[in-house]
Amino acid sequence: MSALLRKCLCAVFAAAAIVAVLSGPTRAGVAQSQRAQIAIALLINVTGVGRAPIPAPAVPVVADVSLRAKGSAPSVDSVGGNSTSTLVAQQTQSAVKVEAEVSPNPAATLLYSNNAAVVMNGTAGTTISQSCAYQVTVHSNIISWTLRDGLSGNPTSASTSFPGPDVEHNDYQATPKPTSSPFIVYPSAWANVVTASNVQTYCVDLSVTIPLTTPTGAYSTNAVYTLYW
């Protein structure tokens, strides 16, 4: 009997452990459930120590074809060409239509931000910051809720990335905290921002310490906020 009981308890604990692992960072705790989640896009334009791949301006290409028969007068080279022989650089365009059928979402007002995307510009080896880069509001009448945050991934460009904890946040309602905290990066468990009640709005200061070796590029990630109760 006791052996059977032990087996049952083992099975229950194993199942609970599997659920906990699979739930990952979207689960705040045993007693709480995820109620809403939002993401704010962070774009960090870095000027690195390497070459800056800033696209060169389009240069008109000119055509100046001269043909001279033997004995005829030499022509004069012309870089600029003339009105009848100048051709501009060819450009080609194509367009695609993007559509969406948006329906109201009553839960959309539960957790929201005043800014869906933040752009920051900086040089490798420096720290850049933006005061109250965005606000996060919990609009609930719940007595006790928990707000958690984290990055969806390391800031990533087309070719490389730098560590997410180099991005720090300072969440406050009136006065910034003395120090900022590095962002947790998925798949690590989200960090607890605050446990509070009813309607609350938080300013989020961002600071990014760009590693010295970061190549020039646009680095993107998402700051994800999840509400539980």
Added chain:
Amino acid sequence: MRAWIGSCVAALTAALALSAPASASTGTVKLSWYTTAIIKLTLTPNYANGFGTVKATFGTQPPPVPGPGSCLDGCAVDFGAVEAGIGYLYKYAAHLNVSSNDASGFNLYGEGAANFSDGGSNSMTLNQSLFWVPSVASGDTNTGYSAGYAFNVTSGAVNPAQPEPNIPPTITYGSYPSALISSSNPSADIYQDYELKVPMLAATSSTGTVNYYCWIVYTVVPK
């Protein structure tokens, strides 16, 4: 360019033939010319099986569901029914094939002709709602939280005036914006997913369901 070369060669041949009886000596003729680069852009929306909308989710991804306005290898990038305040990924949104004879490569620009609009008073700010995500020809593993880059509304001249739901617009540039892609190769295949972060007030109980649209215009220019 070939026609020019043919004309030049024919004219040169004729000139040499005519001049031959007048002199027994021979000489060389130096021909030099600049020629415009030839570049071609082919845009294929919904370029692979499995295209469509996926709600932004961590962990196991739901299957893509395209909207009714989309079709394989064409049509629109239609996110279909989405909810305000939610983020979505659209897989296999756009394949851009660029081929050129310019060894210097090309710049690819991609901009919105205007913000999202329903054709009336409702709108969504484009660079706060629509993002492009680097993708692949097949085996796309992006999620709604993958690193994305905003589409901006162009500062160029758009024709026809927006919002216009039926006619693909063109943009005339006085100066070019930052390039989405700056390639040092003359030809390339570029694959993109799209992300849509729907603003929470894009649709409310007072507006009901709102059908938004915009045009993304890609421009390729030889370097």
